Each structure stands twice: as structure tokens, then as C-alpha cells.
Amino acid sequence: MSAAPARAGADRPPLFEVRDLRVVFPGPAGGLEAVSGVDLAVDRGEVLAVVGESGSGKSVTMLAAMGLTGPGVTVTGSVRLDGEEYLGRPEALRRLRGKRMAMIFQDPMTALNPVMTVGAQITEMIRIHDRQVSQRQAMKKAVDLLALVAVPFPERRAAQYPHEFSGGMRQRAMIAMAMANDPEVLIADEPTTALDVTIQAQIIELLDGLRRERGLALVLITHDLGIVAGLADRVAILYAGRVVERAPVREAYYRPAHPYTASLLKALPSLEGDRGRLVPIDGSPPGLASRPPGCSFHPRCPIAVPRCMVERPALIAVGDHAAACHLADLSARTPLPMPAAGGAR
Amino acid sequence: MTDAAIPTTTPVVRSRRMRPQWLTLPVIIGFAIIAFWVVVAVTVPLWTPYDPLMIAGRRLQAPSMAHWLGTDALGRDVLVRTLYGARYSLPIAVIVVAVAVAIGSALGAIAGYLGGLVDSVIMRFVDVTLAFPPILLAMAVTAALGPGLDNAAIAMVAVSWPVYARLMRAQVLSLRGREHVEAAIAAGASRPRVLIRHILPLAWSPTLVNATMDLGQIVLLAASLSFIGLGALPPTPEWGQMISEGAVHFYSWWIAFGPGMAILSMVLGFSFVGDGLRDLFDPRSGT
Amino acid sequence: MLRTIVRRLIAVPLLLLGVVTIAFLLSNMTKGDPLVAIVGERQMTNPEVVAAAKARWGLDRPLPERYLVYVGNLLSGDLGTSFRTKRPVAQDLMVRLPATLELVIAAMIVGIVGGISLGVAAAHFRDKGMDHAARVLALLGSSVPVFWSGLLMLYVFSVLLGWLPGPGRLDPRMAAPPAVTGFYTVDALLAGDWPAFVDAARRLVLPAIVLGWAVLGIITRLVRASMLDVLGQDYILAARSKGATERRVLFNHALRNAMIPTLTIIGFSFAYLITGAVLTEAVFSWPGIGTYAVDAARALDYPAIIGVTIVGGAAFLLTNLVTDVAYALADPRVKLG
Numbered sequence: 001m002s003a004a005p006a007r008a009g010a011d012r013p014p015l016f017e018v019r020d021l022r023v024v025f026p027g028p029a030g031g032l033e034a035v036s037g038v039d040l041a042v043d044r045g046e047v048l049a050v051v052g053e054s055g056s057g058k059s060v061t062m063l064a065a066m067g068l069t070g071p072g073v074t075v076t077g078s079v080r081l082d083g084e085e086y087l088g089r090p091e092a093l094r095r096l097r098g099k100r101m102a103m104i105f106q107d108p109m110t111a112l113n114p115v116m117t118v119g120a121q122i123t124e125m126i127r128i129h130d131r132q133v134s135q136r137q138a139m140k141k142a143v144d145l146l147a148l149v150a151v152p153f154p155e156r157r158a159a160q161y162p163h164e165f166s167g168g169m170r171q172r173a174m175i176a177m178a179m180a181n182d183p184e185v186l187i188a189d190e191p192t193t194a195l196d197v198t199i200q201a202q203i204i205e206l207l208d209g210l211r212r213e214r215g216l217a218l219v220l221i222t223h224d225l226g227i228v229a230g231l232a233d234r235v236a237i238l239y240a241g242r243v244v245e246r247a248p249v250r251e252a253y254y255r256p257a258h259p260y261t262a263s264l265l266k267a268l269p270s271l272e273g274d275r276g277r278l279v280p281i282d283g284s285p286p287g288l289a290s291r292p293p294g295c296s297f298h299p300r301c302p303i304a305v306p307r308c309m310v311e312r313p314a315l316i317a318v319g320d321h322a323a324a325c326h327l328a329d330l331s332a333r334t335p336l337p338m339p340a341a342g343g344a345r
Numbered sequence: 346m347t348d349a350a351i352p353t354t355t356p357v358v359r360s361r362r363m364r365p366q367w368l369t370l371p372v373i374i375g376f377a378i379i380a381f382w383v384v385v386a387v388t389v390p391l392w393t394p395y396d397p398l399m400i401a402g403r404r405l406q407a408p409s410m411a412h413w414l415g416t417d418a419l420g421r422d423v424l425v426r427t428l429y430g431a432r433y434s435l436p437i438a439v440i441v442v443a444v445a446v447a448i449g450s451a452l453g454a455i456a457g458y459l460g461g462l463v464d465s466v467i468m469r470f471v472d473v474t475l476a477f478p479p480i481l482l483a484m485a486v487t488a489a490l491g492p493g494l495d496n497a498a499i500a501m502v503a504v505s506w507p508v509y510a511r512l513m514r515a516q517v518l519s520l521r522g523r524e525h526v527e528a529a530i531a532a533g534a535s536r537p538r539v540l541i542r543h544i545l546p547l548a549w550s551p552t553l554v555n556a557t558m559d560l561g562q563i564v565l566l567a568a569s570l571s572f573i574g575l576g577a578l579p580p581t582p583e584w585g586q587m588i589s590e591g592a593v594h595f596y597s598w599w600i601a602f603g604p605g606m607a608i609l610s611m612v613l614g615f616s617f618v619g620d621g622l623r624d625l626f627d628p629r630s631g632t
Numbered sequence: 633m634l635r636t637i638v639r640r641l642i643a644v645p646l647l648l649l650g651v652v653t654i655a656f657l658l659s660n661m662t663k664g665d666p667l668v669a670i671v672g673e674r675q676m677t678n679p680e681v682v683a684a685a686k687a688r689w690g691l692d693r694p695l696p697e698r699y700l701v702y703v704g705n706l707l708s709g710d711l712g713t714s715f716r717t718k719r720p721v722a723q724d725l726m727v728r729l730p731a732t733l734e735l736v737i738a739a740m741i742v743g744i745v746g747g748i749s750l751g752v753a754a755a756h757f758r759d760k761g762m763d764h765a766a767r768v769l770a771l772l773g774s775s776v777p778v779f780w781s782g783l784l785m786l787y788v789f790s791v792l793l794g795w796l797p798g799p800g801r802l803d804p805r806m807a808a809p810p811a812v813t814g815f816y817t818v819d820a821l822l823a824g825d826w827p828a829f830v831d832a833a834r835r836l837v838l839p840a841i842v843l844g845w846a847v848l849g850i851i852t853r854l855v856r857a858s859m860l861d862v863l864g865q866d867y868i869l870a871a872r873s874k875g876a877t878e879r880r881v882l883f884n885h886a887l888r889n890a891m892i893p894t895l896t897i898i899g900f901s902f903a904y905l906i907t908g909a910v911l912t913e914a915v916f917s918w919p920g921i922g923t924y925a926v927d928a929a930r931a932l933d934y935p936a937i938i939g940v941t942i943v944g945g946a947a948f949l950l951t952n953l954v955t956d957v958a959y960a961l962a963d964p965r966v967k968l969g
Contacts, residue, residue, distance in 0.1 A: 063869075066873060068872055094875050097874065097875035098873065098874035098875035102873070103870075105866055105869070107866060110867060111867055111870040112870070113867040113871065113888075114889065114963075115888050115889055115962075115963065116885075116888075125874045125875075128874060128877075129875060177874070470650075472643075473647055473651060473654060474654070476949050477941060477944065477948070478903050478906035478944045480906065480907040480910050480911075481910070481925065481945070484929045485655070485941040486658060487929070488928075488929045488932055488937045489658045491932075565777055568777060568779075569777065569907075573914060573926045573929060585777075588783065592779075595791075598784070598787045601780060601784070605777060605780030605783075608777050612775040612777075613771070616771075616775065
């Protein structure tokens, strides 16, 4: 239904690629489709931001790609690392997890096991994937990793339990754990949402540094376009289980092609001194069971036309910018006919 | 995190018929069991072919068409005796729980509402009573008062009231600070009035749930005391007493079978209904 | 938390004093002359014995003073004299304690090991056949009267099938192994008496299952519920994202967390164990404290029944204390210090 993400050097497959991913939760009438054919790709040293409101399917997409959706959930499509297909190979995917692909979570308060020391949780990560490493060697490495993510007194900290860490330190420990086996892909699910603003910046800086130094492919799942601006190379905007816009980050910011993206940007506090003119998006995203026909966004769209209610727009790419909107005209390079700020209500 | 990760986002599939959510199959079965025993207890003398105390046939007969659960060591019909057993177990359980709830709740409400020294004294008494393993305390009390169902009932009240004191005290403590209570106090309502009119009506649900489950447990405890020889005395057709007769005539398994099933069904019935009530009052605590 | 434990440590003797006080009041509630309860009816005609008992228990003094004497006697380990066995109650209990402990420990093993396994399996296979089976088994365990299930099991496994021996601790034709621990199974092994060990172990199976089943029911339910709770936590997802195998996720991550609330219930289930032990011993003619209590109660042997009650209360309080300490040690979030 959509073209593959446009990219330079398309002859070589991207490092990590998700194609036409569908995730169906058990439910009435054949189940509830949370993700409806999502395509994403990220390469070494690159940061892809996956942006959407809660319920847009952004987390589910990545969990499904990692094989972490629970029993009863159907996942179809394609998940490739280095061109190799992993979907439908749970054991192979398990070996991959924590080794070549690692994940960090939104709330470091709850994502660390409260009854294991931080050091033990990092050494576990190492020893799951390499039985040859002794507990001692692993612990030494865990201390080094904590030092790498700038946790002070790493040796003492390794022997402590998560509740003895502050929020920011826990997220650092989480990152240290994720980096333990030198992964190629790091998926960060809202890594800063639960943290104080000052700590947020430090964590973003830490992730950015790891990306640069280690050539990490970073998938940043977030609802916060503000974080995306400073860190991401490319953005994929998800709405109701579909990619509605995909573009290099500057393109998305300065020439959003989808009204949803435009609305998200308007809802953003003062990227360019636009202070005091925040425009929240009316309404809330549709629930899993009640996705509207046509374009899922049309009930909230300020510029919707009758066609949007019956016909779902395809994701159409021009160059490296793609959007799924009947009114977007990427080739014409004209801005969307969005209403003026504040006038949308 | 991972807002939509696990099926928490999938809406609960409601059954097509409009049955309240707490009224699950076990709860319905529980109600049916209890209804069965209530009907039996009330009507049993009207329709049974034998008298529970009279010899109905040859002794120690295995189950047959004439005696569905056989006969006991004296030739009495075991099924009839089992059905008559409900006339002892059910009223005793209801009375014991009612008295325990009355005593426990009253003391708990007073302790929670007044606080201070009264609270300390009552709650220390509760702590000490709960420090006894229930059956041993019940045995000691029954032994001191002398065997018999009436004394066993007193003993069972003695072991079961403290839980209600704790439950009610906790409720009163949490309700005491509520706005409507403080408003009533500010409006000049007297202490007993505030407690009775503004706090107690809201404090009943945990007690009711616990009391329902306790009914089954008291049936079990009463039977246990009778089994030991401290409750109902022969020839009363009480279930625990019947099982202890069954233990003597060990090879005639049917003597103990019926009363055992009766106890089990009562315990299950009340705990099913109790589970349902808990879900009704506090849907979040559901399993 | 250390403060909580210290506070509990102070509370335990106070609660024990309360237990003793209630026991004292009960023994004074008994119908008739409390002296009868102490020396027994037949000895009442012997003025020497009566005078000695009166002096010993201070029966000629007013109630408060008598209470002090009673507590003093208890503190020196004197629980009075059973008028059924004509021996000191404390001595009777010491003789019977190993039998009860052996049974209770075996039942605890059945209940804890079985309950945890079933609870984990039920949570892992939620809403599948295994889950339903485990829940039914657990429900029956905590609802079935042990004095009845014991009889039925004896009938089925001993009479009908002949797989296991009948009631009692040991074949009456066998000599008890020389007492070291008082546990027949252990002592028989220590003495190298293989036939005695086999018989003692086989006789332990049924009562341990009957008694352990009640505990198993409680533990299964709680482990299942707390496993389900824990399995929904973020750190479980995080553990899976590390590439941990399902077995590692279940046991190293989920169970370790689910065990913390379970510890409390294990202490709590001890009350059920004592209740169950009294009845189980009665059914299986197990010569332990439970049978002693039942015989004492039937014979209205007040010193014995009250002695057992005090010891039971003390054991119950101690278990709760141990549980609290174990809880504090198991959960690193609870500060010790």
C-alpha cells in the first residue's frame, strides 16, 4: 500500500526494517487491529523518531517488532535486521533481544526489577547472551557500563537496588543495561517522559553521544515533537495505527504535509518564539474498537473534506517525504491550507 | 508506559444478555447451593420418608434405592440425617456470624471513632484474641463451658468477632475524615449521631463480604467441634457428629460421605457468593 | 523496619501475657471447683494433695494473687498437671511435640512446594485448562473439611487400593527408632533402620497431603494472584526485552517478586495448619499435640487443654514474628536500620 521509505543507497537494505506490520489484539469480530500496515526503517548512526499520541500504536509497533506482544496477539508483516527476516521466529528473536537490539522504557521506576541489584540486572543481560562470561567479569563490565553512562561511584551503585537510585540515575542504569552487549539497534520508548526537564536534556545528550560514538541505530518513540527536533534525523508520524507522514526532521517541521503533523506542531510550546499561541488538537484519538472509516483523522481534522470520510488516503511519497492525506500536495510544494492559529476552535 | 502494549486497552467484551458483571457462574452456583439448603432446612420434615432419629432399616447398609446414602450404625437413614443436618448448621452459622458482627462491629466502630485509650484497650483485646489459633481457643472455651452446640456457638462467637472489629475500625477511620462527616460535626451533630447516621451506613460492605464467607467457615468450625466431641452430641444429626460416627465405622464409607459433601457444598456456596459480593462492592479488587 | 521488628519483639511477650490472662480466666470459668481441674476428682478426697495443690496454685488466695501465682508457674515452665495422664502437661507436650512437628513440616512442604508450583503454572497458563484445574484444586483444598477428606483418603488409598498403610505413625509391630530428633523418618535413617523409615514415611504421606492441601489452596491462590500482578509489570517486559527465556522471566524475575506477598500468607496459613493439625491427627490417630488436645477436651482435662492453647498461641505469635522478619529481609525496599 505504500512505497518503502525513501533513502540514499537503496541497493543495500537498511539495518533495521519493519514492513507492512499489522498487530491484532484478540477481540470481537476477528480482533482489534492496533497497527495497520506500518513501514519503518533505520540505519546505523541514524535516529528515527516515531511520533504519535498514546493509542496511536507507536509502542505496540516496536514491541511487536521485538516479539514482545503477549500471547493471543497476532503480528504479521516483516521485521528484518541486516536483511534477515525475524518475524515468526520467536526463539531467534529472543536471542536477538538484548544482544543486537535493546530497548529502554518510559518509566525507569517500574522497568527495573525492584528485588535485584542494578549490577545484577546488568550482569544478567550480559550472561543471558554469553554463558562464557563469569559473574566476576560480568560485574566488572557492569561497573564500566555504569561509568560509561556517567553514573557516579559506579562500583558502589552496582550493589544497590533500583529504589536507591534517583529517576535520572535509573534511566542511566537502564541505558547502561541496554548497552551491555553493544547492540546495533536501540529502541527507546518515551525515555524521558517520566523525568524532570533538566534530567531529560541529560538523557537525550547521553543517547545522542552513544549514537555518535557507537554508530547506534536509535528508534525514539515519543509523543513529544520537542525532543525530536534536537535529536532525530527522520520522523514518522503515527495516527490510529498507520504512518500518516514520514520525512526528514526539518521537512516535517517546516513543511508538514499532513494536517495532523501540522496540528501537533501548533500544539508545541514555542519552537520559534511562538509563545502563548498553543493550539491543542480538538478531540482525542479514536479507540481501537471505534476507528472511523475513510481517513482516521477526519473527525478531528480542521480541513477535512467529504472525500476524507469515505476514502482512506494512501501514503504517497515524493522524494524522501511521504504523507497520507488527500489534500497534501508534496510535489506542488504549497503549504497545507491550515486555519490560522487559534481559529481552529 | 507502552500504553497499548498489553490487552488492557481492549475493551471488556460484555455478554449479550444484560447480566451484571459480578454475577458470574460461580456466584449463581453459590446462590443456588445456599437456596437449596435453606429450602431443605425449612421443609425437610414435610417430605422425608424416614425420621432422622428412628431406625429405618438394617444397620450399616450400603447405599441402595431404599436408602440412597445407606444406613448408619444404628440403622438410621444417612441421607435423611444429612438433610436434617442443615437445620442445625445453617441457623447456628447465621446466629454466630450475626452476633460476632454485632459485637465486633460495635467495638470496632467505637474504637475507630473515639480513638485514644478506648481504641488501645479494645484493639489490644482484639490482638490477643487473634493470637490464638481459632480452633484451640474454641476448644478451650467449649471445654470450659461444657460440650454442646449452644456452648460451641458461644465459643465460635468468641473466636470470630475480632476480625469484624478490625474491619469496622478501619472503615470508620477512613470515613471519619470525609467531608460530609466533618460537615455534620460542624453542624453540631452529636457524636453517636454522626457515627450512626453518617459513618456506619457507608462502612458495611467489607463486613458484609467477610460475614458471607464466614458463614461457610462457621459451618466448618461447628462441624469440626462436633467431630472432636465438643459440639453436637449424639444422637443429633449434625454433620461433624455424623462424620465422627463414620470414623468409628470406618469401612462403611457412606456414613461420612453425605455430611462431608454437605459441609463442602456450604463452604463453597458461601465463599462463591462472598466473592461475588466483593466484586460488586469493590470491582477493582476483582481477580 | 528494624524499628517495626523491635516493636513486634516487644509486643510478642505482651500478647503472650494477654493469651495467658485469657487462658487463666477460662480456667476459672470452668464449672465447679477449679481444684478438680488441677488434681482430678479422685484426688479430691486426699487432703494432703488438696492442700498441696491449693498452696501451689494459690487457690486459697484472692483472684489477683492467684493470677500472679499462675503466671509465675507458667514462667517456670509449669503448665499444671493433666488429670487424665496424671503427668505434668508440659512434659506431655514435649513428648508429643516431635510427632506434630514432623507432620506439620511435611504438610508445609506439600503446601508450599505444591502451592507455589500450581500458582506459577496457573498464572502462566492463565484461563487455560491448567489454570482452571489448579484453581479447582486450590478451592477444594481450602474448603474441604480435613477430618472428612482424611477419612475418604484413608478409605481409598489404604482400604480400597492398599497403596498406603493405615493410620498411626508406625506399624505397631515395629519398634520406634532410638529418639534423636523425635522425627521417626529422620531417626530411622540415622539408626539405619530402613524398614522403619519406609513405614514411617509411607504413613506420613496421607496426613501430610490432607493437611498440606489446605495450605496449598491458600498459597496457590495468592501466588497466582501476585504472579498475575507481577507479570503485568514493566520490569517483566523489560526482562523479556533483555532476551531472557520464559523460564528465567517466570522464576528469576516474576516469582522472586511474587514471593514477597506470599511470605506473609505462609505465616498466616500457619493458623490453618494448627487447626488442621488438630483434626488431621484425630483422624489419623497421630500421637501428637492435636490428638492430645482432642482427648483432653473430650475428657474435660482443663489444665491440658489450656496448656495446649497457650503453647499454640505462643507458636502462632512466634511464626508471625518470623514471617515479619522474613518479609523485611526479602524485600530490599524495606529498610533495615
